[in-house]
Amino acid sequence: MADLAAAMDRRRLVTLLSPAYLWLLVAVFLPLSAMLFFSLLTDLPQDAPDWGLTLDNYGQFLTNPTYATLLWKSLKLGVMVTLACILIGYPCALVLARTIRGRARETLFLLVILPFWSNSLVRIFSWAIVLRGNGVLERSLDWLLPFDIRLNLMFTTPAVVIGLVHSYLPYVILTSYLALQAIDDDIIEAARSMGASRWTILRRLLLPLSLPGLLAGAVLVFVPVVGSFMEPRILGGRMGTYYGTVIEDQFIAVYNWPLGAALSFILLAVVLLIIALASPVLKRART
Amino acid sequence: MTRAALPLLGRLWLALILVFLYAPILVMAAMSFNASPFYQLPFEASTVWYEKMSANPQILAAALRSVLIALATTLIATTLGTMASIALFRYDFPGKRVLQVLLFPPIAIPWLITGTAMLIFFFAVGIGRGTPAVIIGHVALALPYVIVTVTARLSSFDITLEEAARSMGAGAWTVLRRVTLPWIAPGVVAGALFAFAVSFDQFVVSYFLSEPGDSTLPVLIYTAIRKGFTPEINAISTLIITLSMTVMVLAARYSRLGGDR
Numbered sequence: 001m002a003d004l005a006a007a008m009d010r011r012r013l014v015t016l017l018s019p020a021y022l023w024l025l026v027a028v029f030l031p032l033s034a035m036l037f038f039s040l041l042t043d044l045p046q047d048a049p050d051w052g053l054t055l056d057n058y059g060q061f062l063t064n065p066t067y068a069t070l071l072w073k074s075l076k077l078g079v080m081v082t083l084a085c086i087l088i089g090y091p092c093a094l095v096l097a098r099t100i101r102g103r104a105r106e107t108l109f110l111l112v113i114l115p116f117w118s119n120s121l122v123r124i125f126s127w128a129i130v131l132r133g134n135g136v137l138e139r140s141l142d143w144l145l146p147f148d149i150r151l152n153l154m155f156t157t158p159a160v161v162i163g164l165v166h167s168y169l170p171y172v173i174l175t176s177y178l179a180l181q182a183i184d185d186d187i188i189e190a191a192r193s194m195g196a197s198r199w200t201i202l203r204r205l206l207l208p209l210s211l212p213g214l215l216a217g218a219v220l221v222f223v224p225v226v227g228s229f230m231e232p233r234i235l236g237g238r239m240g241t242y243y244g245t246v247i248e249d250q251f252i253a254v255y256n257w258p259l260g261a262a263l264s265f266i267l268l269a270v271v272l273l274i275i276a277l278a279s280p281v282l283k284r285a286r287t
Numbered sequence: 288m289t290r291a292a293l294p295l296l297g298r299l300w301l302a303l304i305l306v307f308l309y310a311p312i313l314v315m316a317a318m319s320f321n322a323s324p325f326y327q328l329p330f331e332a333s334t335v336w337y338e339k340m341s342a343n344p345q346i347l348a349a350a351l352r353s354v355l356i357a358l359a360t361t362l363i364a365t366t367l368g369t370m371a372s373i374a375l376f377r378y379d380f381p382g383k384r385v386l387q388v389l390l391f392p393p394i395a396i397p398w399l400i401t402g403t404a405m406l407i408f409f410f411a412v413g414i415g416r417g418t419p420a421v422i423i424g425h426v427a428l429a430l431p432y433v434i435v436t437v438t439a440r441l442s443s444f445d446i447t448l449e450e451a452a453r454s455m456g457a458g459a460w461t462v463l464r465r466v467t468l469p470w471i472a473p474g475v476v477a478g479a480l481f482a483f484a485v486s487f488d489q490f491v492v493s494y495f496l497s498e499p500g501d502s503t504l505p506v507l508i509y510t511a512i513r514k515g516f517t518p519e520i521n522a523i524s525t526l527i528i529t530l531s532m533t534v535m536v537l538a539a540r541y542s543r544l545g546g547d548r
Contacts, residue, residue, distance in 0.1 A: 009378065012374075017370070017371050019371075020367040020370065023423075023426060027423050027427030028401060028405075029389075031404035031405045031407065031408035032404050034407055034408040035403070038411075045411075046410065088304065095294075099297055100298075110536070110539050114535055118312075118528045118531045118532050118535070120488065122508070123528075125512055125520065125524055128512070128516075129314055129315050129521070130315075132326070169308070198293065223395060223396075223397060230491065230494075234512055247399060247403065251403050251495060252495075264399070271396060
């Protein structure tokens, strides 16, 4: 009887779980494995019947310095955007979690993370409207300031950074806020009653206790920024060539899919390495 | 610094961030009602760009395709995701941790990598580009969000309710339909809204998987921006952002995201 129940349970378990995980297998995990295989090909089997295996695509990354330079440029962009998001977002999460209470907090929190759930492409486009030469930003500064000013931000690296910070800032605020909100008020009260200053409470209590949340946010910003291509294309113009845009070109313009797969796979390795490095601290966040 | 000044400074900071987040969107929306095709000021109110937009068959076709893809994604991802959440919640089995960790890659790996990998694989197995490929990709991206949302709702579910129903003679299907599903309904609705938003806003994966000339709205906008844009794009962008923000406000109300519980 117990065996029968167990067998029925097992069948139910498999029925409930397998559709979702088969879907993920076909749409995500098999493609990622297939990419490794394709990155080792000389030609696409559908284009050339005489395709073969080669390490040449990875060799190109090593011999042609352009790719490594661009990967480095993308990593630097990731660091810049992540730091900006932390410096801007963490104080904001601190204010939301520790000084604002009740309904106001709920509403403000929703307002802060709402843009994140709206179309990222549209938001980047809105910056193109604001930053373009003689656009809204320049006109308003002209009107506000007594002297002439020409920012010429459009199609520069700062424009790309502004757009990316706008896209990913809510991530840092969200994860830091959740970590800060979970801190017991009594601990803070106890510290205060023992004469700890605000600065000491921040440095010795709030910051260490919310560090896993902050780091989770940093990883969630850094990883997609390193692989970004749409934002640099729209806001960076000729300055906007990054590792991501080169991969995009291999698939959309040059049609060198094996090289594109190799470049994508190198990026995946970098991403996994970063997640692995951060995971000891992130694990602490979950317990 | 005095005691009162610091919270005030904090509030000011928060206000500045809200300006940073919303000002460009509001500027874009305002410009969609400006008559000048070159975004020139002074502002001259007009709905000409909305009229142009609604007379543009390409935009209308892409909008319809985007909505249909999002609805299909919502239906499939919500069904499969809810089933999986119930299984993950109710049963303990070896490998459960692994299955939960496997939800992470579709969210954490940059869409550029996932999108190009899907393109290669779908071509290799004969699915190729086009709407079916886009839906397969979107469902995979939406599934983790649905599972996480529904699981969160399930964690407050009292399993003894199911046992009580069963002890009174209800079958497994009746228990699911009359006890479990009504309880998790808000989580399922929130998960469905998340799934809709993930699909409707998705650009990168759609970009690699769309057939040229048969694209979704974000892909069409990207192509248009790169060719040099007109306020027509502002008009359609304003509509998109209004729609997706409305969907997310609804989702937040159902899932009570981040509020004081």
